[in-house]
Amino acid sequence: MKYFSEMIDLPVLDSHGENLGVLQDLGVAPAEVFPHVTSIVFHKVKEAAAVVCWEGCVDHVDAQGVHLAVTADEIRPAEREEAQVLLARDILNKQFVDTQAVKVARANDLKLSQSGPRQLRLLGAEIGVSGLLRALSPAVERIACRICSSVGKPLTERIVAWSYMDLLDRNIDEIRASVSHKTINELHPADIADIIEQVDPASGCAIFAQLDTAQAAETIAEIDDEDLLEELLKGVADGEISAMLAHMDPDDAAAFIGDLDQQRGDALLQLMDERDEHAIKRLLSYQENTAGRIMTSEFVALPGYAKVCDAFAAIRRLEEDFESIYYVYTVDEAGALTGVLSLRTLISAQESDRLQDLAFRDLVWVAPQLDQEDVADEMTKYNLVAVPVCDGDRRILGIVTVDDALDVIAEEHDEDLRIAGIGRGDNATGESTHMLVWFAQRQYWVLIWALASAAGAAALGALDADPALILYPMCAMPVALLASGGMVSFVKNYFLEHDDREGTQSAYGAFLLKTTVVGVVLAALVLACAYLVDDIALPDATQAERDLFLACFAAAAAVTLLSAVGAIGCLRLLRWRDEHDLNTSGTALGVISTLISAVLFTAISIAAVIAMA
Missing domain, CATH: 1.10.357 (Tetracycline Repressor; domain 2)
Structure with missing residues (x-):
C-alpha cells in the first residue's frame, strides 16, 4: 500500500538512474471503481513541468523514487486530458461528498495500491487524523501512532472508497462517466440539502446547479436558511424558479413565496399556471404558523354515494407529483365533510361497496386558524398521518400531512432547545461534551x-x-x-x-x-x-x-x-x-x-x- 503524500516530491529517475525532476502529481482515469494511474506529472530540472504516460514509461515506485523504464530521450509525453483527474490538483486537501455516509469530508491523504507488476490504482481518500499527520511528516505520524497505541487508543485509518466520493470543485459530468459511482444528484433531496448546508456557498451553488428542476424543487423545500436560499437562487432566472415551485407541494411553495418580498413573490406567481397560482395564494391568505398555512390543497374527496371503484379511479387519475394519499374523504351535497376511509379499508372492500357505508364518521378535523403546534398535538394524540382542515361549515379546505407535523415538532423542539440553552450536540442531561461550549x-x-x-x-x-x-x-x-x-x-x-x-x-x-x-x-x-x-x-x-x-x-x-x-x-x-x-x-x-x-x-x-x- 502507498500513500500519495509519501510520493509527492520523490525524484523521477530514468532507466539509467538519471534524476529528471521531482514528482508533482498523478493522473487517474475516473470512470472506474478503483481508477488506475494513467500519467505522472513531474517538474523537470530547470524546465517546465512534464506529463508522461504511466503505461510503458513507468517501471516501479519505491522509497527512492519513481523509476522509469525508458531513458530521458525515450520519454513519451502525454497531453493533459480535461476529463482526467489529477490527485494533487483536484482531490488532495479538497472537500468532497461521502455519498455513503452522506456528509462532506476532506481528503487529508490518498491511498493507492499496486495491482499488477506495473500498475497503480487509487483506492480512496484518508479523512482521519493519520492523513493530516502524514502530510506534515511520516515521522510525526509514526510518533503519534506509538503514543496513541501506548495509551490504548490507536489511530485508525479512515478511508472513503473512490466509489463513494463525489467531487465538489469540478464539473462532475466532465470527470465521471461510470454508473458505478453514486453521485450527488442520486441522493435524497434532504441529504442534498444537508450537504449544501455543510459546504461553502460557492460549492453549494455548484452542487445546486447540477440538479434538475424536480430535484432542485425538493431540495429547496428542505432548506430552512433564508440567506442560503437567496445565495443559491441569486443567478437563477424567475422562469426557472417558477418551474421549481410548480414541482413543489403547494404548502412548501407557499412557505417559499411567503419568505420573499411581495414584489418578487407576485412576479413568480404570475409565471405559474392559474391552478398552481390560485392554490398558493389561497394558502398565503392564512396567517403564518397556522393550520391553513401549512396545509396542502391536494387531497381526494368524493361524494358519499360514490363506490370504491370510483375512489380507485380518482386516485389513478392523480398526477405523479401529487401529495401522498393516506385517506379518502367523503362529503355531502353541500361539500361538508362526512367521513374518512383509509387506503387499507378501500383495498379490503369490494369495488361495488359505497364509500358512505365504509366511512369512519367519528371525525377529527381542525380549523384553519388553529396554531400549527396544536395541529401537531392533535395528530399525535389520535395517531393520524393526515388531518383535514375545515371551515365553519365543515367544508374541507385542505389537509395537514404527517411530514408537515413532524417539521413543526422539530422546529418547536429546536426553539425549545435554544431557549433552554441546550445545543444539538449536548448529551441527554443538556450538558455539552465540548469543554469550551x-x-x-x-x-x-x-x-x-x-x-x-x-x-x-x-x-x-x-x-x-x-x-x-x-x-x-x-x-x-x-x-x-x-x-x-x-x-x-x-x-x-x-x-x-x-x-x-x-x-x-x-x-x-x-x-x-x-x-x-x-x-x-x-x-x-x-x-x-x-x-x-x-x-x-x-x-x-x-x-x-x-x-x-x-x-x-x-x-x-x-x-x-x-x-x-x-x-x-x-x-x-x-x-x-x-x-x-x-x-x-x-x-x-x-x-x-x-x-x-x-x-x-x-x-x-x-x-x-x-x-x-
Missing part, C-alpha cells in the same frame, strides 16, 4: 465575575480609594450572579412548561407574586448567612471591615431580590418574541441577565465601599 453555556458567570471585579478595582483606584477593598465585593458578587442565572433558568423552564400563549394579566400577576416571594426568601437567606459567618470569616477584622463585609452581602441580597422581581420582564420578553416568531437564545438571555446583575452589584458595592472607606 460547556463553559460558554454554563460557567460564563466566572468570566463576568472576573471582569466586573477588575472594573470595580479600577473604579476604586480612580476614586482615590484602596483597590484592595474590591476583595469584599468579590466575595459577595458570585451570590448575586448565580441567583440571577438561576432565576433566568426558572423563567425558561416556566415558559417551556406553560407555553399556552395566553399571557393574561392575572397569570402575569400570579407569576410576579411567586417570584417576588422567592426573591424575598433568597435575599433573607443571603443576609442570614452573611451574619452567621461574619465572626468565622473575619475573626481579627475591625468593625469597619465587618460592616463593609455585611454591606457587600446586603448589596448581593438586594440584587437577588431585584432579579426575582425582574423575572416577569424576562417572561414577557420570551412570550413577545414567541408571538412574533423570533428565535431566542437561552444562553444569551442568561448572559445579559448576569451582566445586568454584575453592573448593578458593582455599582452598589463600590458606592458602599466609598461611603465606608
Whole structure:
C-alpha cells in the first residue's frame, strides 16, 4: 500500500538512474471503481513541468523514487486530458461528498495500491487524523501512532472508497462517466440539502446547479436558511424558479413565496399556471404558523354515494407529483365533510361497496386558524398521518400531512432547545461534551465575575480609594450572579412548561407574586448567612471591615431580590418574541441577565465601599 503524500516530491529517475525532476502529481482515469494511474506529472530540472504516460514509461515506485523504464530521450509525453483527474490538483486537501455516509469530508491523504507488476490504482481518500499527520511528516505520524497505541487508543485509518466520493470543485459530468459511482444528484433531496448546508456557498451553488428542476424543487423545500436560499437562487432566472415551485407541494411553495418580498413573490406567481397560482395564494391568505398555512390543497374527496371503484379511479387519475394519499374523504351535497376511509379499508372492500357505508364518521378535523403546534398535538394524540382542515361549515379546505407535523415538532423542539440553552450536540442531561461550549453555556458567570471585579478595582483606584477593598465585593458578587442565572433558568423552564400563549394579566400577576416571594426568601437567606459567618470569616477584622463585609452581602441580597422581581420582564420578553416568531437564545438571555446583575452589584458595592472607606 502507498500513500500519495509519501510520493509527492520523490525524484523521477530514468532507466539509467538519471534524476529528471521531482514528482508533482498523478493522473487517474475516473470512470472506474478503483481508477488506475494513467500519467505522472513531474517538474523537470530547470524546465517546465512534464506529463508522461504511466503505461510503458513507468517501471516501479519505491522509497527512492519513481523509476522509469525508458531513458530521458525515450520519454513519451502525454497531453493533459480535461476529463482526467489529477490527485494533487483536484482531490488532495479538497472537500468532497461521502455519498455513503452522506456528509462532506476532506481528503487529508490518498491511498493507492499496486495491482499488477506495473500498475497503480487509487483506492480512496484518508479523512482521519493519520492523513493530516502524514502530510506534515511520516515521522510525526509514526510518533503519534506509538503514543496513541501506548495509551490504548490507536489511530485508525479512515478511508472513503473512490466509489463513494463525489467531487465538489469540478464539473462532475466532465470527470465521471461510470454508473458505478453514486453521485450527488442520486441522493435524497434532504441529504442534498444537508450537504449544501455543510459546504461553502460557492460549492453549494455548484452542487445546486447540477440538479434538475424536480430535484432542485425538493431540495429547496428542505432548506430552512433564508440567506442560503437567496445565495443559491441569486443567478437563477424567475422562469426557472417558477418551474421549481410548480414541482413543489403547494404548502412548501407557499412557505417559499411567503419568505420573499411581495414584489418578487407576485412576479413568480404570475409565471405559474392559474391552478398552481390560485392554490398558493389561497394558502398565503392564512396567517403564518397556522393550520391553513401549512396545509396542502391536494387531497381526494368524493361524494358519499360514490363506490370504491370510483375512489380507485380518482386516485389513478392523480398526477405523479401529487401529495401522498393516506385517506379518502367523503362529503355531502353541500361539500361538508362526512367521513374518512383509509387506503387499507378501500383495498379490503369490494369495488361495488359505497364509500358512505365504509366511512369512519367519528371525525377529527381542525380549523384553519388553529396554531400549527396544536395541529401537531392533535395528530399525535389520535395517531393520524393526515388531518383535514375545515371551515365553519365543515367544508374541507385542505389537509395537514404527517411530514408537515413532524417539521413543526422539530422546529418547536429546536426553539425549545435554544431557549433552554441546550445545543444539538449536548448529551441527554443538556450538558455539552465540548469543554469550551460547556463553559460558554454554563460557567460564563466566572468570566463576568472576573471582569466586573477588575472594573470595580479600577473604579476604586480612580476614586482615590484602596483597590484592595474590591476583595469584599468579590466575595459577595458570585451570590448575586448565580441567583440571577438561576432565576433566568426558572423563567425558561416556566415558559417551556406553560407555553399556552395566553399571557393574561392575572397569570402575569400570579407569576410576579411567586417570584417576588422567592426573591424575598433568597435575599433573607443571603443576609442570614452573611451574619452567621461574619465572626468565622473575619475573626481579627475591625468593625469597619465587618460592616463593609455585611454591606457587600446586603448589596448581593438586594440584587437577588431585584432579579426575582425582574423575572416577569424576562417572561414577557420570551412570550413577545414567541408571538412574533423570533428565535431566542437561552444562553444569551442568561448572559445579559448576569451582566445586568454584575453592573448593578458593582455599582452598589463600590458606592458602599466609598461611603465606608
